[in-house]
Amino acid sequence: MTEAFRQLGSPAPGGIVCAADHASNRVPDDISLGIPTHLLEDHIAVDIGTEAIAERLARDHAVPAHIAAVSRLVCDFNREEDAPGLVPDTSDGHPIPGNVGASREERLNRFHRPYHSALGEWLEQAQPALVLSLHSFTPRLASREEARPWQVGVLYNTDDRAARIAIPLLAAEGLNVGDNLPYSGRDLNYTMNRHAEAHGRPYLGIEIRQDLAQSPEDHARWAALLANIAQRVASALR
Numbered sequence: 542m543t544e545a546f547r548q549l550g551s552p553a554p555g556g557i558v559c560a561a562d563h564a565s566n567r568v569p570d571d572i573s574l575g576i577p578t579h580l581l582e583d584h585i586a587v588d589i590g591t592e593a594i595a596e597r598l599a600r601d602h603a604v605p606a607h608i609a610a611v612s613r614l615v616c617d618f619n620r621e622e623d624a625p626g627l628v629p630d631t632s633d634g635h636p637i638p639g640n641v642g643a644s645r646e647e648r649l650n651r652f653h654r655p656y657h658s659a660l661g662e663w664l665e666q667a668q669p670a671l672v673l674s675l676h677s678f679t680p681r682l683a684s685r686e687e688a689r690p691w692q693v694g695v696l697y698n699t700d701d702r703a704a705r706i707a708i709p710l711l712a713a714e715g716l717n718v719g720d721n722l723p724y725s726g727r728d729l730n731y732t733m734n735r736h737a738e739a740h741g742r743p744y745l746g747i748e749i750r751q752d753l754a755q756s757p758e759d760h761a762r763w764a765a766l767l768a769n770i771a772q773r774v775a776s777a778l779r
Contacts, residue, residue: 543610544569545656549596550605552667557771559606559673560660561595562618562732563588567611574614575639584679585632586612590754590763591675597764604673604768607660614640616652619676619731627653657735664736671703671775672737672744673767677751678723691719692753696726696746700738703745706774714766723748743778745771 552558566587568574580586598604609618613629614637620627628648630640664672674696681688693716697704704720711718721727726746730738737744749763 543655543659545616545652546610546659547608548605548659548663549599549608550603552605552663552669554668555670556667557604557671557673557768557775558664558667558669559595559598559604559675560732560736561588561591561606561608561675563613563676564592564595564608565610565612568615569611572615573639574637576614576635576637580635581612584677584751585635586614588613588675588677589679589751590677590749590760593757593760594749594754594763594767595675597760598673598675598768601761602764602768604771607663609656611652616648618653618656619729621731622649622653624731657732660732660736664740664742670743670778671771672733672742673771674733674737674744674746675749675767676747677749677754680750680752689719689723689750690717691722692716692750694719694722694748696721696724696730696748697744698726698730698734698738700741700743702778703743703774706777707745707770710770710773719748743775745774 566581595606595608599606617627628640628643628645630637693711695704695708708718708720733744733746
């Protein structure tokens with residue numbers, strides 16, 4: 542593996558695989574972001590809960606996972622190569638002074654390109670029935686006033702095949718489900734645009750509210766639920 546990602550499990554043809562773009566808050570020793578240490582535990586640095594859920598999906602539910610191994614503040618894998626937020630100099634109102642003047646090309650070559658090249662090869666070899674894109678969102682942004690009541694969101698861009706199946710299944714579990722909320726996959730969907738939509742692969746973009754993904758019990762519950770939903774979606778798509 543490289544410092545950009547790690548992979549758990551081996552994908553099988555016609556199976557389900559998970560990609561977790563923002564699962565890590567790691568900052569390499571040779572990179573200084575210039576931010577207080579406590580912010581590395583905040584949503585601006587990591588999608589809280591997703592690493593543990595992805596690990597449980599791979600370990601307990603036979604859903605192999607491609608997991609980011611560096612913080613989104615170092616390099617955001619779910620951004621186009623020319624997107625301003627790829628190496629953010631601010632996030633939710635917090636300045637990231639260490640990224641001001643940082644070499645975008647160096648971050649691309651060191652992190653972004655290896656992450657996506659490996660994910661692309663993995664999916665091409667496996668040809669899975671469904672790609673599960675796993676993210677989480679904060680209940681409230683510091684830079685905005687409105688609360689986010691959804692417990693889980695389903696995101697998509699132009700291919701909503703899996704989303705249309707998954708949304709009522711999640712709602713039937715008693716969840717408040719956001720349909721392309723808390724933000725739209727039409728605006729922010731790079732990894733799935735590149736590795737799923739561009740190849741006609743069905744995908745399920747999931748956003749879990751972070752206050753519901755805090756404990757090991759939460760992680761186990763979400764992993765079991767998502768494995769079940771993903772399998773039902775994949776079966777319905779066949």
